[in-house]
Amino acid sequence: MLNNEEITVESDLIYSGKIVELRKDTVVLPDGTMSTRELVSHAPAVVILPLLNEKEIILVSQYRKVFEKTLLEIPAGLINENEDPLDAAKRELREETGYRAMSWTSLGEYYPTPGFCNEVYHVYIARNLIPGSQDLDDDERVAVKILSVDKLRDLIKNNSIKDAKTVLAFYLGLNNFI
Numbered sequence: 001m002l003n004n005e006e007i008t009v010e011s012d013l014i015y016s017g018k019i020v021e022l023r024k025d026t027v028v029l030p031d032g033t034m035s036t037r038e039l040v041s042h043a044p045a046v047v048i049l050p051l052l053n054e055k056e057i058i059l060v061s062q063y064r065k066v067f068e069k070t071l072l073e074i075p076a077g078l079i080n081e082n083e084d085p086l087d088a089a090k091r092e093l094r095e096e097t098g099y100r101a102m103s104w105t106s107l108g109e110y111y112p113t114p115g116f117c118n119e120v121y122h123v124y125i126a127r128n129l130i131p132g133s134q135d136l137d138d139d140e141r142v143a144v145k146i147l148s149v150d151k152l153r154d155l156i157k158n159n160s161i162k163d164a165k166t167v168l169a170f171y172l173g174l175n176n177f178i
Contacts, residue, residue, distance in 0.1 A: 003030055006037070019043065019078070042119035046089040047076045049107075049169040050099060050126040057152055058129070059166070060096050061143040072145060072155070073163045074170075076121075085122035093126055097144050098134045101126035107172045112164055123169050 010026040021041040029035055050058040063070045077092035079085055086104060094100055107123040136142055147155075152170060155161045 005030065006035075009034075038116060040117040040119075042117050043078045043081075044085070044120040044122065045076055045078050045165075046085055046092055047074060047121045047123045047165045047169050048089050048093050048126050049074055049124070049173045050093060050097060050101065050129060051173070052129055052146060055149055056146050057149060057170075058097050058099060059145045059147055059152070061145050062141060071163055072147075072161055072166075074166045076165055079122070086124070089122065089124045089126070094132065095135045095137070096140070096142050098132040099126070099129045100132060102128035102130065107169065110168060112168075121165060121168070123165075123172060125169075125173055 006027040006029055008025050008027050012024045013021065014024055015022040019042065023039050023041070025037045025039060027035050027037055052058055057074070059072050060075050061070055061072050075093055075096040077088065077096070079088040083091075086106070089104065090101070103126070105125045105127070107125060110121045110123060112119055112121055134142065134144070152161070153174075156167055156170060161167065
């Protein structure tokens with residue numbers, strides 16, 4: 001197997017915020033060449049595919065500043081420090097949608113942008129849902145939407161939904177339970 005390991009010789013913290021850190025690393029490549037890497041450290045996240053029943057999925061609609069538009073997505077959120085991923089998924093589902101799930105299935109862990117960011121998605125299917133009321137963070141404005149599996153599939157196929165975590169979880173769910 002080819003050794004492609006890069007050795008970090010210098011690491012400069014450029015920015016440290018509430019959610020992300022940005023650093024610039026100087027590395028030595030296996031052939032001795034020097035290079036730089038711009039890296040984002042990001043807290044891990046949970047991604048939840050909430051199945052209302054075998055034909056309907058709960059999504060959320062929220063404004064995403066980086067794209068200057070409202071996106072339709074499945075519920076997701078950051079894992080707090082020292083929080084178990086499943087506990088975070090249960091918390092995020094309740095906060096964003098008001099629903100609680102009686103059944104949870106892990107669909108694995110995924111790296112959404114490994115070229116520059118260390119964020120990890122912990123993906124779950126939530127089933128046997130019980131409705132309740134949202135408990136949004138002070139800065140969240142989230143509307144709950146219910147779509148049929150077929151409608152969501154169509155929106156993904158025609159590129160109306162571009163959110164990678166929603167596409168990933170939907171197709172993982174199709175392959176496992178839907």
